[in-house]
Amino acid sequence: MDSRSLRRRRALAAAALVTLAAGTGGGLVWLIHVLFTKGLQAASNWAQLGSLVLAVTLVPVGTVILEWWRRADPSAASSPTANQVDHAHRTLAGLVLAQWREEILARRLDSPTPLAVRWRLTQLPVMDLHDHVLRPNPLRTLRGHGRRRFTGRTDRISELAEEFRRLPRRRLVILGDPGMGKTTLAVLLLRELLRRYEPDQPVPVLLSVSDWRPADEPLRDWLARRLTQTYPALRAADFGPDAATTLITQRRILPVLDGLDELPEEVRPDALVALNAATADDPLILTCRTAEYEAAITRLGGAVLTGGAVIEPDPLRPGDAAAYLRSCLRERSDGDWRDLMSALADRNAPITRALTTPLELWLLRKVYIDTGTDPGELLDTHRFPTATEITDHLLDHLVHAAITARSPHGNGDPYRPSRSWDPDAAKRWLAFLADHLHAIGGRDIAWWRLHHTTRIRLVHRLLVGLVLGSAFGSVGALAGALGRLSTNPMAGLTGGLVGGFAIGAGIGLMAELATQPAHASLRLRGRGRALARSLTVKLAGGAAIGLISVAVGELGAIPLTTALAVGLAGGLIVGLITGLLGWAASPLPDDLAQTPAGTLRRDLQLSIGRTITTVLLGGFVFGLMVGLVKGSMVLPLALSLDGAGVVLAVVLLLFVPARYIGTATASSVYLGTVTLLSTQRHVPRELMRFLDDAHRTGLLRQVGPVYQFRHAKLQDRLAHTYRQSM
Secondary structure, three states, X not given: OOHHHHHHHHHHHHHHHHHHHHHHHHHHHHHHHHHHHHOHHHHHHHHHHHHHHHHHHHXXXXXXXXXXXXXXXXXXXXXXXXXXXXXHHHXXXXXXXXXXXXXXXXXXXXXXXXXXOEXXXXXXXXXXXXXXXXXXXXXXXXXXOOOOOOEEEHHHHHHHHHHHHOOOOOEXXXXXXXXXXXXXXXXXXXXXXXXXXXXXXXXXXEEEOOOOOXXXXXXXXXXXXXXXXXXXXXXXXXXXXXXXXXXXXXXXEEEEEEOHHHOOOOOHHHHHHHHHHHHOOOOEEEEOOHHHXXXXXXXXXXXXXXXXXXXXXXXXXXXXXXXXHHHHXXXXXXXXXXXXXXXXXXXXXXXXXXXXXXXXXXXXXXXXHOOOOOHHHHHOOOOOOOHHHHHHHHHHHHHHHHXXXXXXXXXXXXXXXXXXXXXXXXXXXXXXXXXXXXXHOXXXXXXXXXXXXXXXXXXXXXXXXXXXXXXXXXXXXXXXXXXXXXXXXXXXXHHHHHHHHHHHHHHHHHOOOOOOOOOOOOOOOOOHHHHHHHHHHHHHHHHXXXXXXXXXXXXXXXXXXHHHHHHHHHHHHHHHHXXXXXXXOOOOOOOOOOOHHHHHHHHHHHHHHHXXXXXXXXXXXXXXXXXXXXXXXXXXXXXXXXXXXXXXXXXXXXXXXXXXXXXXXXXXXHHHHHHHHHHOOOOOOOHHHHHHHHHHOOOEEEEOOEEEEOOHHHHHHHHHHHHHHO
16 A cells, blocks of 8 residues: 555544544534423433434444554554465466466467577676676586576577576576567566476566656555556455565565666666665566667666676577478468578578568568468569568558458457458557557556547546536435425425536546556355455444434434434445445455456446446435425535535545546546547547457557557557558
C-alpha cells in the first residue's frame, strides 16, 4: 500500500470516528430537545431508539473502523508466515511458467526450432571486472586457456541456462542491436530456469521497464506493484498480507527486466544506479540495445552494473539463416527459394546483408513462407539496392500477410484468429495505435490508457453526469412517490426526480476517473466463508449507519417504526452491495496471470456492480427519504438542509467512496474512448477482439495485461506510415 493510500484510509477512518461521535452527540442533544419541548413520553421513545442504535452500531462500526486503521498502519499488520511465503513462491512459479509457455507457443518461438543466435561476453567497456563476474577456473588457468568464458546459443538454451546458474551473482545483461533477439533469449531463458525450478531458487518474472521512473518510485515498490498487477493471485488472503513485497524483500524473485532502452535517455543512468543500490547482490536479468546501454554507462562515468555479465550476439551466419529457412519450408517444395538460397552465399548481396538478424528472418517467414509467395522479387537489386529497403518492404507487407495467412477456420490451429479482418483496415488501426504510443512515449498497448490522446475524459464526465442523473432521478422519483403514496405522491415524485438528478449528475461530474484496471472474481466455489464474513460485517455496519442517519435527522413527526424502516432499508442496501463488491474484488490464490482481455472483463464486472450500487443506493435512499421525511422537499436545497439528508450524504461519502462508482472505472472510460475512436475509423468497435487476433497472428506480443508490437521496428514503421497519411 503506498503512502497516498495509507493517508486516505486513515482519513476515512478518522472521519468515520468523528461521524460516529457526532451522531451520538447529536442524538443526546436531540433527546434533550425533545424532553423540554414534547414531554417525557416522547423523550422516552427516542431514548429507546437511541439505545437500539448504540447497541447495533458501536460494535460493528467500531470493528470496521479499527480494521481500517489497522490496515492503514503497516507496523500493525502481521507478516506472512513461512508456510504462506512458500505457498506464494510455489504458486507464482507455476503461474509464470504457464503464462510464458502459452506465449512461446503463440509467438512460435520453438516452431520449428529456435534460430541459432550465438552469444558471448561483450568486448565493450560496459562490464564489471572479470573476476567479479565469473568464478575463476584454476584448471583452465593451469592449462593456459586463459579466463573462463561465457558463451551460449539460443537454440541450445539449456546450456546457456547452466552458464547463467554458474555466475556467482547470477546477474546478466543481454545487449544487441534492434532485431537480434534479446527479448526472445530472455523469454526462453526464463522458461528454462522454471523447467528446473527448485524451491530455494528465486522465481524469474519478466517485466517491461518502460513505465518505471526511479526518481518517483523505488525499485522494490515498482516491482511489488507490477507483480500484483500481473499476478493478482498474490493478493489472496491465503498468502498473508502483501505477499509480493515479502517475496521481493526475501530475494525470492529474479527480475527479468526487458527494454531498458525504452526508458527516456535521461532516465536510463538513474535506473542503473537504482538497480545497483537496490539489488547489488540479487539475481537480475536485463535487456537493452547496445548503443543505448553504452551511452548510459558513459553518462555515469563508467559505472557499470555490479557483478553483472554482459553478453551480446555475433552476427548471424549465412549458413545459419539458410538452415533456418529450410526448416521453415519443411516438406514444401523449395523451388521458388533456390535462387534466394544461392544468393545467401554472396556476403555482399543486399538480401544477405538484410537477413543478418532474427527479426528480418521472421519477417521473411511471415511475408513469404507463410503466404506461399515467391520471394524472387527480393533479389531485384534495382528495386531493392540496399538491405534497409528490403527490411522496409517486409515491414510494409507484414500486416497484410499476417492477416490473410491465418484463417479463422483453420482446423487444428489453437491460435487461429476468431474472425476475418480486412487487411487494409487492420493496418490503418494498428498504425493509429502505433502513433498513439509514439505520442505518449511508450511501447505498451494498455487499454486503460487509450484515452490519453483524446478528449474523452471531459466528454465522459458529461455523459456520466447525464446518465447518473437520469438514473438517480428515475429511481428517486419512483421511491419518492411510493413513500408518499397515501399523502402526496406527486410531491415525492418531483422531489425524488429533481434531487436524484442533481445528486447523480454531481457525482458523475466530480467522480475521479480510475487510472488502473480493477480486479473482480465472481466465482463462489471455495469462497463461501469469505462471502459470509464480508456480508456479515457490511450488513451490520450498513444497518447501523442507516439508523444513525435517521435518528440524528429532524424526524420528530415521523413514527418510530417508519424511521426504523427508512434507516434499515438504506443501511442494508449499503451493506449488501458494498459487501458483495468487496468480496468480488478479493483475488483467488489460483487466479491466472492477467491478460488484456481478462483485466477488461474483470473491470467491467466491477463497473456493472458499482453502477447498480450507485443507482440503487443513491436513487432509492434519497427518494425514499424525500417521500417520508416531513415537509415538502421538492428542491435539492431543501433536501440538503434537512438534518437526515446531511448526515446520510456524509455517510455515503465516507463509506461509499468514488471507487464504488461504476461509471468512473477504467473500463467505462475505455468503452467511451473506443466508441469515439471507432466513429472516426481509428479503431474497430470490437477493439479487444481485434487486438487478441493480432496477437494470435503474430503482429503483437502479450506481456501480462498489455500488448506490445512484436518488434519496436514494426511499431516505428507503422507510426511513420500513419503520420505520412495524415
